[in-house]
Amino acid sequence: MACLLRAATWRLLPWRGYCSRGTKGELNESFVEALKAVVGSPHVSTAAAVREQHGHDESMHRCQPPDAVVWPQNVEQVSKLAALCYDQGVPIIPFGTGTGLEGGVCAVQGGVCVNLTHMDRILQLNLEDFSVLVEPGVTRKTLNTHLRDSGLWFPVDPGADASLCGMVATGASGTNAVRYGTMRDNVLNLEVVLPGGRLLHTAGPGRHFRKSAAGYNLTGLFVGSEGTLGLITAATLRLHPVPEATVAATCAFPNIRAAVDSTVHILQAAVPVARIEFLDDAMIDACNRYSKLNCCVAPTLFLEFHGSEQALAEQVQRTEEITRHNGGSNFSWAEEAEERSRLWAARHNAWYAALALRPGCKGYSTDVCVPISRLPEILVQTKENLKASGLTGVIAGHVGDGNFHCILVADQEDPEELLRITTFSKQLARHALALHGTCTGEHGIGLGKRQLLQEEVGAVGIETMRQLKATLDPRGLMNPGKVL
Template identity: 65%
Template sequence: MLLGFRPSLRLLSHRHQRLQSRCVQSENTATSAAVDSVLSALRSICGEDGVSLGAAVREQHGRDESVHRCCPPDVVVFPRCVEEVSALAKVCQHHNLPIIPFGTGTGLEGGVSAVKGGVCFSLRNMDQVLDLHPEDFDVTVEPGVTRKALNSYLRGTGLWFPVDPGADASLCGMAATSASGTNAVRYGTMRENVLNLEAVLADGTVIHTAGKGRRPRKTAAGYNLTNLLVGSEGTLGIITKATLRLYGIPEAMVSAVCSFPSVQAAVDSTVQILQAGVPIARIEFLDDVMIDACNRFSSLSYAVSPTLFLEFHGSERSLEEQVLTAEDITQSNGGSDFQWALDAGTRERLWKARHDAWYAALALRPGCKAYATDVCVPLSRLPQIIVETKQDLIENRLTGPIAGHVGDGNFHCLMVVEPNDPDELQRVQMFTERLARRALAMDGTCTGEHGVGLGKRALLCEELGPEAVQVMQHLKDSLDPKNLMNPGKILQQREL
């Protein structure tokens, strides 16, 4: 008799489906309401025009110049001041939403990829030069100010900001990635040229790493929070102001090009010029493949052989001494006579050709993609690593023109690869790992200036050791316990 009261399996199934449908509908309704609540909160801070859900805008903010795939954020916001950045961060903290800072998207290690979705903070609307103190050689800028925009602003003051990574990157983005460039041998990298930072932490707290409004050239006051954030790649906070060192424009500048019979001779000359104490401003190396690519792309006519681009800054008298010493050294290593670039226009064309090396390399194999390696070693090991790397490229049939800021021991292989060829992709990956470990074996680093981002997290542990990386993780956990600030970068992925 009890069996007569038992519903059939079919009826139970129908009831279960109806119940499941109601639960899904209820969940979808709740999710939709939560999304609407978040968007409403973001728009109340930035305004309707300051929040974008557009696919094209999200795609644009989900990639940089690297080979890493595009990972678009769920929404892009465009704050106009630090107060808005702080308020937006508090909304993200409350809703456990990842925060990804975005400057100009010129990075090379996937630093802006929204690997966990979330909210991209595009800082382009914060583009003011705030405080210029020419007598103190410093300036404070917002994150939307680019390198070229600052130097244009400084025109007529007799001052300039020399850190030059090639791309017209945002200055706060350059601080976040500890950028460098062709002038670093004389003027240093971003790490040496940032005096103070204003930053918004994951919970919306605003800090000033050297004290609000302070601009000393040096300090021994407490932990170096400024350089903790320089190179942090958005994983500890959003940089909303940077106070930077400026320099006087040299009385005279002259550039020269010198070709060599071998890679060894060119790099030996670089090391010897620096050992002689010549205060050279730039000394860039291009191998024969790279100089040929630049000749083709930039309509130049330099000898297709290992080549140095050099630049000297100073007074007329000091330039004469610098040039004589450098020329003696290069000629003792079999270098050609210097080809001079004396006037500003000729110098600009020369260095534009060097900065266009990325595009020149791509033009060697139209339709291919490029990936730039980025190792740095002590100067005494530079000749050995470049010679070994060149041989490695030849043996593995890879297109990888070499260019580098060899005055710092830093060089790049601009790997040009067919993305639809699995065999070539694997050979490139194995080559880049060998190169990085070759640099580590020579007491160097896996990244001189591009940063760790997505691609070098395992190498970071090999370079620093697990104990040091654990300290980094503790710092990250302390400042960002929910792991919302640019998750998945630098340190190995941890769940939100």
């Protein structure tokens, strides 16, 4: 009976062929030819290796490859691809750099992966308006290299050199969020190809104003939508002046509470810190080994300040007073760009430093965010729970905005260990929810946090999201199986 039901379901999708066992097959040859007619034969692949490459991200979610991968060259081709797939009932999975951490690119129902990296132009730079228009293949490092001599930069920094439109889709943030905000605060307009091929400019074509009271916030609707509502084909982003001077610092603490209390006190004292990152002792030890640092193996804050020389001197003095009051020691300042870059490269490589603790194993990162006042409580408890779990793991986080991660490293072929990771991560997420926080500060919901999203926003919140999804994507073909 189960096989009959499965076959009946898949008969609704004329674009597929299935073997007698009811397993997924390949796209019909005629459909593949139709894809090639849109983007050209060199820009379509059904090769197993290419499909597998596009069926996973950096997460522990198992690879689920699409049936084909296409590389459109412009928005017109994206629109035609969306219309073709939607007409034939083919799922559409947008793909950027594949650096996500929640399985957002897994093709759980097969379909066509639309790799947008060939659309990599910086279309318009408005220096006087502090904005830039980019295609989805432009990464944050590429943009900032382009801006190098302009006096402006784009500060949202998740660590990986992710595509900017992918960062929009996942609602990314990172180390600079405490001062400059997340992607939600830095997106002015989006060009989106809707399911079926229609083109939407969320704030109106060509507009790049700083604020508006005109109707619903369509731009905000697509930030963090994880490819479930449309394909983002261009983004207008807010830029910021490059600071006159920059100073970075590290400071070690006798325990986690002292480090996190310092974070809270620095923020309460209105010190305009640009970055404030926490690494526990295990994370510092891993970074020392991986990035050849010699930091004291203890709970540590990484800080950075932006501003004028005079302002920085005041910020440094006030911060040092606060950290010393909380037992901070080994306070070390880095003013030279090379030394600052080395420190932050080590912080950005924390993921790979953690993986190096168990070569050949996979990593999983939790991603909770709580109100600042509850941060000491949850971090201390999380460290105790991590020790009790017996898992290999470290803690790092953007504590300036209440967001932190446990990076857990496990043997993906060990079901018992994977079950312990699932249990630990759900326990942590529910602890964050109990403290009026969120189950994800920046990674998104993807495949694994759909139940937690329901617990966070409630039945009415989920039903409202489902209604929005059904209105924009009535056939449920945009990145199916994610978020809802």
